[in-house]
Amino acid sequence: MRTILQNPSQIIMVDSNGKNRKRGNEMNELHILLEHSIIIEDGYIKDYIPANKKPKNIDETIDLRNKVVLPGIVECHTHTAFTGSRADEFRRKLNGESYESIAKSGGGINSTVESVRKATFEELVENIQPKINYFISQGVTTLEIKSGYGLSFYDEIKLLQVINHLNLKNKIDIIPTFLGAHTYPNEYRKDKKKYNEIIINEMLPYIAKNKLALFCDAFCESTAFDAATVNQIFEQARSLGLHIKLHTEQFNNIGGLKTALDNRAVSVDHLEVISENDIESLAVSNTVSVVLPGVSYFLNYDFAPARKLIESGATLALATDYNPGSSNIANISMIMSLAAIKMNMTIEEILSAYTINAAAALNLSSITGSLELNKKADLSVYECSEYPEIVYNAGKNINCITMKNGEIIYKNY
Numbered sequence: 001m002r003t004i005l006q007n008p009s010q011i012i013m014v015d016s017n018g019k020n021r022k023r024g025n026e027m028n029e030l031h032i033l034l035e036h037s038i039i040i041e042d043g044y045i046k047d048y049i050p051a052n053k054k055p056k057n058i059d060e061t062i063d064l065r066n067k068v069v070l071p072g073i074v075e076c077h078t079h080t081a082f083t084g085s086r087a088d089e090f091r092r093k094l095n096g097e098s099y100e101s102i103a104k105s106g107g108g109i110n111s112t113v114e115s116v117r118k119a120t121f122e123e124l125v126e127n128i129q130p131k132i133n134y135f136i137s138q139g140v141t142t143l144e145i146k147s148g149y150g151l152s153f154y155d156e157i158k159l160l161q162v163i164n165h166l167n168l169k170n171k172i173d174i175i176p177t178f179l180g181a182h183t184y185p186n187e188y189r190k191d192k193k194k195y196n197e198i199i200i201n202e203m204l205p206y207i208a209k210n211k212l213a214l215f216c217d218a219f220c221e222s223t224a225f226d227a228a229t230v231n232q233i234f235e236q237a238r239s240l241g242l243h244i245k246l247h248t249e250q251f252n253n254i255g256g257l258k259t260a261l262d263n264r265a266v267s268v269d270h271l272e273v274i275s276e277n278d279i280e281s282l283a284v285s286n287t288v289s290v291v292l293p294g295v296s297y298f299l300n301y302d303f304a305p306a307r308k309l310i311e312s313g314a315t316l317a318l319a320t321d322y323n324p325g326s327s328n329i330a331n332i333s334m335i336m337s338l339a340a341i342k343m344n345m346t347i348e349e350i351l352s353a354y355t356i357n358a359a360a361a362l363n364l365s366s367i368t369g370s371l372e373l374n375k376k377a378d379l380s381v382y383e384c385s386e387y388p389e390i391v392y393n394a395g396k397n398i399n400c401i402t403m404k405n406g407e408i409i410y411k412n413y
């Protein structure tokens with residue numbers, strides 16, 4: 001099957017010169033191709049040809065005049081596998097209670113756990129699918145989804161099975177991450193050691209044996225897991241073949257970053273309170289820094305130091321952290337706008353952060369995240385003639401085509 005994407009106004013390749021990531025200043029180099037068409041063969045990017053050429057043996061022609069082509073958006077950090085609403089806690093927060101104090105009183109993550117535990121496999125699938133559709137409509141071709149709202153052997157496995165089922169049911173790639181160490185479930189608040197043992201000796205071996213997750217994540221925070229426990233969990237996860245991610249330096253600096261780097265984490269996520277020294281060691285490492293401006297906005301506290309990280313040479317990615325408590329935001333345009341205005345990132349840095357670097361945060365940047373030859377034909381197409389419009393249109397979805405493996409899976413124009 002050969003498809004030609006004819007004459008878009010700009011092709012934003014996000015070329016990484018074969019490095020499959022962009023560090024620091026490289027994030028400003030997007031590599032823009034004008035007056036060219038893209039040839040796709042059997043789901044892969046085969047060639048770029050001058051727009052005035054009419055090649056032979058083409059099965060499908062797609063006219064992209066006055067449109068901008070970008071690599072498919074990679075959404076590398078979400079908690080999309082949830083049910084229920086925490087609007088009431090949101091109301092309490094607006095009336096002065098803090099996110100941490102709501103969590104300490106048994107609410108927060110644990111209120112979503114209650115709702116997820118009550119839901120059947122089918123109810124979860126039915127509830128989560130529309131959330132995935134919304135991401136697809138915004139150009140997302142790869143979506144990471146964490147467990148973390150089950151917090152018992154049965155319910156964590158149920159959630160991971162739901163995520164894996166949704167991966168099979170959808171044309172985009174859905175990457176499952178195990179987050180059993182999200183917080184202590186209410187029934188183990190007084191016996192944390194027992195819950196740690198369940199994660200290490202029961203959940204992880206079952207998940208690895210049944211290939212239910214690619215990554216093991218944890219929340220290293222004073223209201224959640226300490227660094228020593230996270231280290232034990234990660235050692236077990238790595239010995240079983242899982243890759244590592246960590247929620248760390250969100251509110252307090254309790255040694256999470258060092259633990260993540262010691263365990264060769266693929267990404268560290270949040271980083272709102274990362275120290276100056278840690279910025280340096282993170283920036284020179286191969287671990288991707290994932291920053292989540294939606295959380296700082298939604299909880300109204302400091303943004304992660306994206307500029308300092310980039311200027312120190314870090315590989316920086318952006319994501320929504322879509323979840324019902326700290327970032328009830330699945331709108332990628334809004335995240336891009338926050339990154340521009342509140343984190344002072346350039347438009348080019350933002351687009352690199354949401355494509356090639358987000359793919360690197362999922363270990364997938366050798367096959368997706370840029371429009372380099374022989375990568376998957378995963379792309380998002382925008383209703384505009386110049387790429388700055390994508391970030392300038394704050395909160396507005398101007399994606400009009402989502403293409404996965406060379407197939408149009410969403411169209412709106």
Ligand code: NIG
Binds near residue numbers: 247326
């Ligand atoms: O990434 N930091 C911990 N976990 C989520 C919040 C989840 C929730 O409140 O339900 C986060 O911000």
Ligand code: FE
Binds near residue numbers: 079
């Ligand atoms: Fe998160």
